[in-house]
Amino acid sequence: MSAFAVLQKDEKNRSAELTLSGEWLIKEHPDNRDGIIDEFAAPGFSRVVLNGKGITCWDSQLIAFLVRLLSLCRKNKVDYSLVDFPHGIESLLDLAFAVPERKQEDRSVQKESCLVFLGNIALHSWAATRAAYFFARRTYASFVRFLLKRAVVRKGDILSEIQDAGVKAFPIVSLICFLVGLILAFVGSIQLKMFGAQIYVSSLVAIAVTRVMGAIMGGVIMAGRTGASYAATLGSMQVNEEVDALKTMGISPFDFLVLPRVLALSLMMPLLTIYADLMGIMGGAFVGIFMLGLSPEDYFRMTLKALSMKNIIIGIVHGSVYGVIIALCGCYQGINCGRNASAVGYATTAAVVHSIVWMTVATAILTFMFSVFGV
Amino acid sequence: MAEPFLEIKDLTVAYDENVIMRDVNFTVNAQDVFVIMGASGCGKSTLLTVLTGLKRPLKGTELFDGQPFWGNNATKADRDASMRKAGILYQSGALWSSMTLAENIALPLEQYTDLTPAEIRDIVALKLDLVGLGGFQDYYPAEISGGMKKRAGLARALALDPQIVFFDEPSAGLDPISSKNLDDLILQIKENLHTTIVIVTHELPSIFAIGTNSIYLDAQTKTVIAGGNPNELLKNPPNETIEHFLTRGKK
Ligand SMILES: Nc1ncnc2c1ncn2[C@@H]1O[C@H](COP(=O)(O)OP(=O)(O)OP(=O)(O)O)[C@@H](O)[C@H]1O
Ligand SMILES: [Mg+2]
Numbered sequence: 001m002s003a004f005a006v007l008q009k010d011e012k013n014r015s016a017e018l019t020l021s022g023e024w025l026i027k028e029h030p031d032n033r034d035g036i037i038d039e040f041a042a043p044g045f046s047r048v049v050l051n052g053k054g055i056t057c058w059d060s061q062l063i064a065f066l067v068r069l070l071s072l073c074r075k076n077k078v079d080y081s082l083v084d085f086p087h088g089i090e091s092l093l094d095l096a097f098a099v100p101e102r103k104q105e106d107r108s109v110q111k112e113s114c115l116v117f118l119g120n121i122a123l124h125s126w127a128a129t130r131a132a133y134f135f136a137r138r139t140y141a142s143f144v145r146f147l148l149k150r151a152v153v154r155k156g157d158i159l160s161e162i163q164d165a166g167v168k169a170f171p172i173v174s175l176i177c178f179l180v181g182l183i184l185a186f187v188g189s190i191q192l193k194m195f196g197a198q199i200y201v202s203s204l205v206a207i208a209v210t211r212v213m214g215a216i217m218g219g220v221i222m223a224g225r226t227g228a229s230y231a232a233t234l235g236s237m238q239v240n241e242e243v244d245a246l247k248t249m250g251i252s253p254f255d256f257l258v259l260p261r262v263l264a265l266s267l268m269m270p271l272l273t274i275y276a277d278l279m280g281i282m283g284g285a286f287v288g289i290f291m292l293g294l295s296p297e298d299y300f301r302m303t304l305k306a307l308s309m310k311n312i313i314i315g316i317v318h319g320s321v322y323g324v325i326i327a328l329c330g331c332y333q334g335i336n337c338g339r340n341a342s343a344v345g346y347a348t349t350a351a352v353v354h355s356i357v358w359m360t361v362a363t364a365i366l367t368f369m370f371s372v373f374g375v
Numbered sequence: 376m377a378e379p380f381l382e383i384k385d386l387t388v389a390y391d392e393n394v395i396m397r398d399v400n401f402t403v404n405a406q407d408v409f410v411i412m413g414a415s416g417c418g419k420s421t422l423l424t425v426l427t428g429l430k431r432p433l434k435g436t437e438l439f440d441g442q443p444f445w446g447n448n449a450t451k452a453d454r455d456a457s458m459r460k461a462g463i464l465y466q467s468g469a470l471w472s473s474m475t476l477a478e479n480i481a482l483p484l485e486q487y488t489d490l491t492p493a494e495i496r497d498i499v500a501l502k503l504d505l506v507g508l509g510g511f512q513d514y515y516p517a518e519i520s521g522g523m524k525k526r527a528g529l530a531r532a533l534a535l536d537p538q539i540v541f542f543d544e545p546s547a548g549l550d551p552i553s554s555k556n557l558d559d560l561i562l563q564i565k566e567n568l569h570t571t572i573v574i575v576t577h578e579l580p581s582i583f584a585i586g587t588n589s590i591y592l593d594a595q596t597k598t599v600i601a602g603g604n605p606n607e608l609l610k611n612p613p614n615e616t617i618e619h620f621l622t623r624g625k626k
Contacts, residue, residue, distance in 0.1 A: 241465040241467055249458070
């Protein structure tokens with residue numbers, strides 16, 4: 001069985017009667033629901049009787065339908081009356097009409113011209129850049145306080161952050177960088193084999209990994225692992241009013257929360273980069289020795305020949321810059337997080353995305369600078 | 376006796392362009408239990424963030440124990456100095472989740488006193504005993520219940536023996552008995568430590584049991600529409616809104 005609604009109009013008296021019957025449940029609805037609503041929206045009658053005698057069972061479906069019809073009646077100044085409706089419906093309707101609908105400010109987005117849109121983007125980016133700049137400056141001020149031993153920070157926090165950003169990241173860095181070295185060697189060997197120059201695979205891997213790949217892979221891993229965790233941790237502290245509790249106690253969240261994290265990651269990223277380099281070379285050696293049949297002595301002799309202090313240092317510089325960027329992006333998103341759970345999710349995503357974008361920008365700038373200075 | 380502790384004049388507070396309250400005036404006397412009442416969304420929590428220096432008002436002045444706090448060229452350093460005399464219990468407790476209860480309470484002590492670690496440990500144990508959480512020193516906030524978090528938050532708020540304690544809805548989310556116990560605790564603290572108390576609450580029993588003075592914030596007019604001892608207000612309500620609020624719409 002389902003729901004039925006029948007509208008009978010009396011043109012002469014400008015009156016009508018709507019008879020409802022059947023099962024008015026959420027999962028059923030009368031086929032002519034829209035038609036009846038249209039009739040009520042532009043009524044050809046000034047009085048209507050709603051009859052609910054035949055209704056066997058009902059739920060919110062019926063109430064929602066009635067509320068819709070009755071508000072149309074009110075709007076169009078149609079007199080209405082309800083007869084024979086099941087018990088309880090009238091009081092629910094009273095409840096629905098008790099509070100006048102709140103007049104909301106129009107929250108819908110107005111259509112803007114293209115120029116306004118561009119202008120807003122520019123203003124927005126300008127504001128965001130300024131905010132990021134002030135954030136970095138306050139972190140720097142906090143670092144200076146730390147050097148002067150005036151920052152409120154617990155040594156244990158710094159050490160545990162260092163452990164977290166350092167040793168605990170070793171397994172994942174090992175795995176990824178080993179595989180990257182392996183892939184580099186594999187792809188390189190296909191070309192080099194054609195010239196019988198497999199032995200140069202070792203040089204290729206050594207140079208590529210130390211100069212940039214080690215740092216980039218380390219950076220991407222740390223952005224996803226540690227940067228995201230900074231944003232999530234600080235973000236939920238923001239939601240729980242923990243940051244407020246620090247501030248009102250006169251403890252700067254920059255000293256207490258941001259500084260240990262930025263310090264830890266900036267100290268650990270150079271070391272992780274060296275470790276990533278090592279793992280990459282190991283991955284290359286795996287391919288060289290076990291698949292290309294090179295002897296370990298030859299492989300490592302060629303690797304040592306290809307390694308240069310200059311490339312290693314360039315890699316470490318990249319890594320250090322990435323460390324600062326990731327820590328700042330993570331903490332910035334966390335501290336500026338909104339006060340609800342979805343804001344924490346947003347902050348985490350934004351931390352990773354911004355870290356990677358800024359890492360790319362920094363790489364471009366660094367590469368440009370190194371080439372200008374002929375390094 | 377009735378020395379003013381907080382004096383608020385012409386306070387206007389806004390989020391961007393959205394004005395939450397306008398030209399609010401009131402005075403909290405020393406050793407009052409001052410209740411901030413009002414319907415949900417009228418800006419009580421917001422007012423508390425202003426009173427505790429987290430949010431800058433659009434205009435108006437606040438004197439904190441006679442010292443400038445907002446306006447009168449007050450600086451962040453003035454506010455920090457004043458807040459050292461204050462404790463706050465946040466709606467959720469706001470314990471630092473990466474630290475044990477003992478570390479939470481010890482932090483302000485380490486920060487602002489020259490006590491030795493042994494002395495700090497004794498004080499922490501005392502504060503936890505006071506709120507009925509003796510023996511929970513080494514628990515993390517995630518390991519205790521909501522009501523216990525509130526009490527631990529109270530212990531932290533009391534760490535530095537503050538002259539004034541701010542409470543944001545201390546009894547929200549507590550069962551009637553825990554809520555009553557918390558009220559008793561608040562009264563005991565006030566009696567024994569001579570603290571001034573500012574409290575945001577909806578709980579009518581609490582309001583009548585502990586409040587000595589109050590204001591009622593109205594969301595429509597965005598001002599204070601009534602003030603005074605809650606029991607007096609109940610006897611002679613100055614207007615219908617407050618009568619409605621205090622009698623729960625009965626009558
Ligand atoms: N961060 C914010 N940004 C913009 N508007 C806000 C913000 N926080 C609160 N508001 C607005 O300020 C008003 C007052 O909020 P507030 O949280 O102070 O209310 P409240 O009186 O504490 O309510 P409740 O009793 O429900 O806790 C609300 O209308 C809310 O929309
Ligand atoms: Mg509130």
